[in-house]
Amino acid sequence: MSENQSPSTVPAGVEEKPKTEKKRWGLVLSSVLVIGALVGGVFWGMDLVDPKESEEYLALSESHAAVAAERDSLQSDFDELEAGIAGREEAVEERGVALDEQAANLDTRDQELKDAEDKVAAREKAVGKIEAEQLENSVEDGVWTVGSDIKAGTYRAKEAVGSDCYWAVIKTGTNGSDIIDNGIPGGGRPSVTVKKGQDFESSRCGTWVKQ
Template structure:
């Protein structure tokens, strides 16, 4: 008990719980200096490293160059394709122009042929009409009654006759006994006129055509 009392009475035996202002200030200044030194060293260490010299940066740079090269290749292929397309389009346009010109020429030719067909048809009709008229107005070998078998008028041989050609104009109903006119031309293209009430006889004279 005496020892406890002795400790309570001695001020140097129990440490003081309070720091002096000077000690506190010194402690704060030291801490700040230490922290600043550490931070400064850290910043200096960071500033001294160039990120462009890192392996990661170099790898990215290499990859970018490869991609750029691939992009250039693709662009070159695209340019070639566009050039080929332009060439083909030009060829198609030229071929289309040629086909249009041929189509126009065919249309014109078709019109010409259509015109020619019309002309041919018209000529055929005209020739056919002439042939029909000639057939209706032609007389072959035989005896024909004017007004019944043939038309009245003047007839001429279609071709020159031979020396054995004989023709005669007879009075109708006389059975050839009443001869109005006759002839043996012996050549050339003889002409004979007949009228109603008469018969016309032709022997070896070929075809007679009404004039």
């Protein structure tokens, strides 16, 4: 060992690292510290922006509010329309029930009218039959032979006669000379009975109807 060299402080058995490697690690650590200090300074010097205050967030919020308002408006219109439809459906249903009742009443009324018409028709038929029979068994003014012109039986004036009414029952074939019965009633509705072998004469007495 020379005089200018200092004794080695490295323990025995340990290999001493080169001084250049120690310097390199020192530079790396220094660089890291400097960069960290710079980055920290930048972050500490910057004001952090709240995302909810950004223009994009505010624009999205306004758009969302507009969509929500339009949705609420559409929902309100839909609810109102649905309520109106429900009301109209209820009114239509009530109207249908009323129409059904009216139809039932009309059917009943039609049946009543039909029954009444059938009764009237039957009555008219009966009256017509009676009138036809009366017409067939009616005698006007003139001379009628019983058995050939008129039927035997009792005849009555259809309406009240006047004071100039005259009737007579005559034996057939005597040319009016053999009067069996006669009368001048002068009013009312007289009746006369005739039989076969007789003639019936009526003058100004109107119509006689067989009873």
